[in-house]
Amino acid sequence: MSESFRVAIIGSGPAGLSAAAHAAKLGLRHVLIEKTDHLSDTIFRYQRGKHVMATPSQLVLRSDVAFDAGKREAVLGRWDEDARSAGVNLLLNTEVKAIAGAAGAFTLTLSGGKTIQAETVVLAIGTQGNPNTMRCEGGNSPWVQYSLDDPAEYVDEHIIVIGAGDAGIENAIGLAADPEQRNTVTILNRSADFARAKDANVKGLNAARDAGRLSILLESSPTKIEPGFMTVETRDGEARLPCNRVIARMGSSPPRKFIESCGVQFSSDDREAFPTLSPTFESTTPGLYVIGALAGYPLIKHCMNQGYDVIEFIAGNIALKPADEPILEKKLTGLPGRRSVAEWLDFLRERVEILNDLSPLQMREFLLDSDVRAYARGEVVFQRNDAGSSLFGIAAGSVLVEVSATDPSITVPIAQGSIFGEVGLISGRRRGATIRAAEDCILVEVSRLAALKLMASVPAAKRAINRITTERLLLQMFGSGLRKEDLGPLVASAEVMTVRKGDCIIKEGEEGSDIFAIRSGSMVIEKLIGGKPVFLSYLPAGSYVGEMALIDNSRRTATVRAAIKSDVIKLDGNAFRWLLSVQPELLAKAKRDMAARRDLNGFIESKKDSFGGVIDLYSSVATFLVEQGVGEATDVLLIDETLCVGCDNCEKACADSHDGLSRLDREAGRTYAHLHVPTSCRHCEHPHCMADCPPNAIHRGPDGEVFIDDSCIGCGNCERNCPYGVIRMDKVPPKKPSLLSWLTLGLGPGPGEPSKAWSYKHAKSAEAPKKAIKCDMCAGQSGGPACVRACPTGAAIRVSPEDFLSIALLDRSGG
Incomplete structure (x- = not known):
């Protein structure tokens, strides 16, 4: 006859061990089942010497097992001692193959065919046994591994770590810690932020990079793994890196097949979805509970608290409040209405679309990183041009967007359930409009990192944000009196695509009727003239292309390719054709846009014989400028070498306008034909410099x-x-005497940037810290950029790429 228990706990990680220890303390007949020969296999498989963090620091630990931050070995040793002293009934080297039955009478089939009976079951098996695997070419190579035991085992290797979470960061730091190992370590992150990682780990990674021990590749992903090398797609194109070993730490997914076989339902069909749970951790199978990382709460302290709590619930203490209750109560103080924390969490989750798919447990963790506030009718949420990259969800009421900078009465409403602030989140730009509460409302403010983490961990939230941003981009581009409701079928067909630099979204001569809207990045349009690709025009973010073939039912008339890595929204041609049929104003706008592009094509064709050399030259210059980063610029400094006399007035004026430090290097940079691109900030659409600024000191004006x-x-x-290379780290020099003092008395170093010798001699302190120095377009100074104002010949100009990269620069009269 098989043994019978009040509770069977499967998995001896932090959550399961804490549950077993508390069951032992309460005198509940229990068993803790572990398939390996040791406790807490996930922690056991951490790399040797790893420092285990005890975060969140403000959260009280509620467990009969001790836990303090420390080395992996010390933590595991303490847990072994606590398990013995608590009298935990531990069954090692035993795997649960199946769970059948119902609450009060579960049958667990174990490896070897043995069975046990349990009134309740607690699943604490985590997700680490089901890692996300490499899907690129060569991803199944023998030198790809998904865990790291001892970093000291690897010597004199080129190692690439893939993953932007804590595990990947800690592995990279460990592999690069000892210079005598002579490892060349690179960590790849497909995004620009380490949104899933702890702040301390991100700081440690940056410190290792600053010390020259490892390299960080942001916005990069592997495309091919071969013996000795990995091909990586970066923001600027492909790179082939030396690689002897790949450590892939790309997260993991629940072992869904086994869990569903127990009758447990998941919150959605997404691969990374978690089981549907009640606030007491009970699954959709009564009597079967899920805790720990499998419940969507991966931090050790959270897991241990859940282990304690679930045993309390099973023992009948259903009134027990979670350990984070006081923290959340404080966050929710001041909101209207008499709701408990649980009621507020349900209210927010149900009424804000991007939060709909979070479990109650995920919602608690989410709110720890977010804020909720009530706004009175007419109160400003944020002003146009405010700095800010947070996202707002509307849980109650509605807001008004003041779309006009001069007339606040021109507004667009955003209703309950939707979001706003997504432009700052995606682009880092300052707020593009003033937002006011249209009525009394409740808003959830989500920090940028919390929003990125939400999008990375909850696929439904990412889809909702993409859908809303798509709707707003299309309304902005197409106008013509369109409403959100009009775009339903078109948005439903939309597909967000990331396009590598140089790749085509449209090829001349091919068939196709899909429309492409550029969400970020930029495109160039080319046409074959005399067998050679000729540059026609430039399309910045916020543009669309592809309507000519759709309206004319013709083949594509030009090639459209990415100037830089870009995100585009592919819109189904049939859905767009339907929209044109019911929106005559939009059809008229599309025909006007098509006529302008057809006129451009015709102009090029007409000049190919008599002015072929001019066209070739212009096309070559335009291509050169795109290669120099103009494709991602919003404002670029160009110098016409036929007019420049080398006086350096531009540099001197820049220095005199900025505390004696010039923001440009006229002679540096590259030249093609008569155009020179000096080393000066391009003010990129998506600035690389903003990606990793710890104090958030970089903004867009x-x-x-x-x-x-x-x-x-x-x-x-x-x-x-x-x-x-347009940013420099330097000390601000001491204040110079006035120009008049220099002219009349010879005091000071004169115009421009002072010499290092003069600066050192007159500095009040030689220990002054260095600061980042870059062009700010002379913001706040009358007359515009000093470099342009100081140029005596008009050689220096600052332009936006869409103004410069235009065929209109050619003399259409033929002169």
């Missing part, structure tokens, strides 16, 4: 300028991340 404020700490991340 109201005129598009990217600038660094006084909170800069001199870490140098922006300098390293800028691909164009």
Whole structure:
């Protein structure tokens, strides 16, 4: 006859061990089942010497098992001792093959065919046994591994770590810690942020990078793994890196097949979805509970608290409040109405679309990183041009968007359930409009990192944000009196695509009727003239292309390719054709746009014989400028070499306008034909420098300028991340005497940037910290950029790429 228990706990990680220890303390007949020969296999498989963090620091630990931050070995040793002293009934080297039955009478089939009976079952098996695997070419190579035991085992290897979470970061730091191992370590992150990682780990990674021990590749992903090398797709194209070993730490997914075989339902069909649970951790199978990482709560302290709590619930203490209750109560204080924390969490989750698919447990963790506030009718949420990258969800009421900078009465409403602030989240730009409460409302403010984490961990939230941003981009582009409701079928067909630099979304001569809207990045349009690709025009973010073939039922008339890595929204041609049929104003706008492009094509064709050399030259210059980063610029400094006399007035004026430090290097940079691109900030649409600024000191101003404020700490991340070398780290020199004093008395170093010798001699302190220095387009100074104002010949110009990269620069009269 098989043994019978009040509770069977499967998995001896932090959650399961804590549950077993509390069951032992309460005198409940229990068994803790572990398939390996040791406790807590997930922690056991951490790399040797790893420092285990005890976060969140403000959360009280509620467990009969001790836990403090410390080395992996010390933590595991303490848990072994606590398990013995607590009298935990432990069954090692035993795997649960099946769970059948119902509450009060579960039958667990174990490895070897043995069975046990249990009134209740607690699943604490985690997700680490089901890692996400490499899906690129060569991803199944023998030198790809999904865990790291001892970093000291690897010597003199080129190692690439893939993953932006804590495990990947800790592996990369461990592999690069000892310089005598001579490892060349690179960590790949497909995004620009380490949104899933703890702040301490991100700081440690940056410190290792600053010390030259490892490299970080942001916005990069592997495309091919072969003996000795990995091909990586970066923001600027492909790179082939030396690689002897790949450590892939790309997260994991629940072992869904086994869990569903127990009758447990998941919150959605998404691969990374979690089981549907009650606030007491009970699954859709009564009597079967799920805790720990499998419940969507991966932090050790959270898991241990859940282990304690679930045994309390099973023992009948259903009134027990979670350990994070006081923290959340404080966050929710001041909101209208008499709701408990649980009621508020349900209210917010049900009424804000992007939160609909979070479990109650995930919702608690989410709110720890977010804020909720009530706004009175007419109260400003944020002002146009405010700095900010947070996202807002409307849980109650509605808001008004003041779309006009001069007339606040021109507004667009956003209703309950939707979001706003997504432009700052995606692009890092300042707020594009003023938002006011249209009525009394309750808003959830989600920090940028929390929003990125939400999108990374909850696929439904990512889809909702993409859908809403798509709707708003299309309304902005197409206008013509369209409403959100009109776009339903078109948005339903939309597909967000990431396009590599140089790849085509449309090819000349092919068939196709899909429309492409550019969400981020930029495109160039080319046409074959005399067998050679000729540059026609440039399309920045917020443009669309592809309507000519759809309206004319013709083949594509030109090629459209990405100037830089870009995100585009592919819209089904049939859905767009239907929209045109019911929206005559939109059809008229599309025909006007088509006529303009057809006129451009015709102009090029007409000039190919008599002015073929001019066209070739212009096309070559335009292609050169795109290669120099103009394709992602919003404002670029160009110098016409036929007019430049080398006086350096531009550099001197820049220095005199900025505390004696010039923001440009006229002679540096590249030249093609008569155009020179000096080393000066391009004010990119999606600035690389913003990607990793610890004090958030880099912002975009109201005129598009990217600038660094006084909170800069001199870490140098922006300098390293800028691909164009336009940021320098330097000390601000001492204040110079006036120009008049220099002219009349010979005091001071004269116009321009002072010499290092003069600066050192007159500095009040030789220990002044360095700060990041870059062009700010002379924001706040009358007359515009000083470099342009100081040029005596008009050689220096600052332009947006869409103005410069235009065929209109050619003389259409033929002169």
